Amino acid sequence: MLLKEERKIVYDAAQALVKGGWVTGTWGNVSFCNRERELVAITPSGLPYEDMTPEDVVVVDLEGKLVEGAWKPSSETPMHTMFYREREDIAAVVHTHSTYATAMSVLNQPIPPVIAELALGVGGSVPVAPFARVGTEELGRNALQAMGNYQAVLLQNHGVVTVGKDMGRALNLAAIVEDAARVYIIARSIGVPTLVPEEDIQELFELFKGYGQEKK
Numbered sequence: 519m520l521l522k523e524e525r526k527i528v529y530d531a532a533q534a535l536v537k538g539g540w541v542t543g544t545w546g547n548v549s550f551c552n553r554e555r556e557l558v559a560i561t562p563s564g565l566p567y568e569d570m571t572p573e574d575v576v577v578v579d580l581e582g583k584l585v586e587g588a589w590k591p592s593s594e595t596p597m598h599t600m601f602y603r604e605r606e607d608i609a610a611v612v613h614t615h616s617t618y619a620t621a622m623s624v625l626n627q628p629i630p631p632v633i634a635e636l637a638l639g640v641g642g643s644v645p646v647a648p649f650a651r652v653g654t655e656e657l658g659r660n661a662l663q664a665m666g667n668y669q670a671v672l673l674q675n676h677g678v679v680t681v682g683k684d685m686g687r688a689l690n691l692a693a694i695v696e697d698a699a700r701v702y703i704i705a706r707s708i709g710v711p712t713l714v715p716e717e718d719i720q721e722l723f724e725l726f727k728g729y730g731q732e733k734k
């Protein structure tokens with residue numbers, strides 16, 4: 519079986535999304551890229567995460583073509599593979615419909631840096647990519663453009679995408695983005711939120727880059 523290890527990583531991440539309450543039904547998808555082999559392990563389309571096994575995770579190439587697996591790959595495969603083609607610095611993509619972040623995407627408003635953690639991975643506000651239909655190349659392109667060189671983006675009227683050089687980081691960021699959106703919305707319901715000062719955001723972002731160093 520191809521990418522056994524990567525399939526397990528994707529499976530574990532999918533279970534974490536369910537546990538976190540960040541996906542509803544079969545919506546949301548996760549992938550992990552093996553850069554050496556230029557193959558991607560990705561969640562299958564339409565299969566509830568609760569019923570999934572690591573073997574159900576499918577393998578596609580960088581163009582999204584099915585290489586191995588019993589199921590159709592996620593409907594958002596074009597977006598995932600576009601990220602791997604265009605962003606060589608990443609190996610994991612997490613897409614959720616977590617409630618508060620999606621609420622911000624419906625307002626078409628970036629999530630401002632209201633908590634320090636957001637500065638760590640995002641370097642400021644989480645931007646909103648313009649609306650595009652589910653499963654299209656356009657969705658991927660808009661997301662990629664709006665994200666720039668950072669690691670998180672909202673998809674207008676849809677959800678969130680986070681990326682990372684490993685799955686832990688992409689998942690962690692998905693949690694942070696949702697948390698920041700929740701805090702922001704609650705704070706705004708009774709007043710005007712204060713933002714983390716700009717100079718601290720930059721400092722935290724630089725710190726996080728170093729913090730994530732791999733062991734040599």
Ligand SMILES: [Zn+2]
Pocket residue numbers: 545546594613614615676677
């Ligand atoms: Zn989606």
